[in-house]
Amino acid sequence: MNLEIDFCLNGSEIRLSIKPWETALDVLRNQSGLTGVKEGCGIGECGACTIIIDGKAVNSCLILAAQLDGRKVETVEGLEVDGKMHFIQQAFLDKGAVQCGFCTPGMLMSAKALLDKVENPSTDKIVEAMTGNLCRCAGYVQILEAVREATCMKAPLNKDDVTNS
Amino acid sequence: MRGHFNYLRPDCVTECLDMLDQYGNETAILAGGTDVMISLRTGVKKPRIILDISRLPETRQVEPYGETVRVGSTLTYSELIDHPVIRQEFPALCAAMGCVGSLQIRNVGTLGGNIANSSPAADSIPPMMLRDAEIIIQKKGSSRIQKLEKLIVGAYSNTLEPNELITGIILTKIKKGYRESYQRIGRRKSLSIARINAAILGRLNDSGVIEDARISVGSVAPSPMRMTNVESHLKGRKPELKTILEASRMIAQEIIDLVGVRHSTEYKQPAIAGLALKCLEDVFLDSSVN
């Protein structure tokens, strides 16, 4: 008893045949091969599985794959374009915000959802957007610094986008 | 581990009620899924069908109507917190919704789900109780409206039947001169369930005397409860610090009397009093300065 779902995954329209009980996390990892979506806790508490659906950061472990139908879905794999890192990824490297890296994809997606929506977020807003993501090694100070740094990098990059197009 | 089930996603309430009428007993409703997905994972729930109600258009609107606002049951916490009418009319509810889980949880979790789950620690319930919350419940061919206090009958227990759907919540708008506050204590700021939570709503009359006081405390009893004795104690008094302190101690004492003395009482009693004091100060002391 498979279900067909159609959705936009990292910019491409795709169709998948899934089981009704599979989570978005299962399907993105096992069928689409997007292993940047990590399972930490499986119960919505760590944020390692964070993806963006229709512009909002959500825990893919708490979402059925069937719920992706008709949605716009972004995972960490969609950040890099033409071999060029996304500026949030660059900021994480620059600020030493990655250690084992397990939490990083989720952190990047939470940061992206915020920066896509808010031009210049306050520290409170940044903290609010990142508290659903746990890290057991790198340290939150570096991670918050990286997001702050990314907000500064955003403006010039947007100008590039305009001149290129 | 997760059992096998079918997935249905009705396009409108009528279709949803038909499905519930037919399969209600073997169905689990899924709105945001933040409670249901956990029960499916642990095996606490083993439905044959998951009914996804998250896209029912009739349950996704905020409609002001005279003195009240009708809030759709499947709107997410994030959608509600961002909604201008909700922000303006329901400050304590917004504060409470802002305490739920994490942003990822608030981006999918719904008010309808919080009510139907009926957890003693549900953040949204105490502030809604103070606004005379009435729950709109529909089933095939009929509908009923029940007061929130009456709907919830105990811990994780309510009067909803398997074929019933919460479609909306009717809340009374804030009246002139009223102020309200929501406070909670959890183990940490985010991603922790409230240990104690309280909402207080009140108003001073022109001579600075407490004219109305409504207090609802959650997490300490099987369901969030109104503290009517303390409410009547406060009415007719001036909100001096002494009175407020006394009221906060009464709230703590009444709760301890209700749940009995336990190993946690020594921590809980002053914690409840402190929390109640914060709320009472927000509502009555700041306003007397203005």
Ligand SMILES: Cc1cc2nc3c(=O)[nH]c(=O)nc-3n(C[C@H](O)[C@H](O)[C@H](O)COP(=O)(O)OP(=O)(O)OC[C@H]3O[C@@H](n4cnc5c(N)ncnc54)[C@H](O)[C@@H]3O)c2cc1C
């Ligand atoms: C990590 C984590 C942290 C959390 N933190 C908090 C917290 O701080 N405070 C808090 O209060 N809660 C918290 N919760 C619990 C949960 O997020 C809330 O109870 C939420 O409001 C549930 O809404 P939902 O839409 O996700 O419900 P669902 O999981 O979709 O449904 C919950 C229950 O209600 C039923 N139901 C849902 N909608 C309806 C409807 N319209 N009509 C009839 N029945 C319905 C479902 O069948 C199910 O039994 C947390 C959960 C997680 C996983």
Ligand code: FES
């Ligand atoms: S794996 Fe989803 S939140 Fe931890």
Ligand code: FES
């Ligand atoms: S870098 Fe290891 S968990 Fe965050």
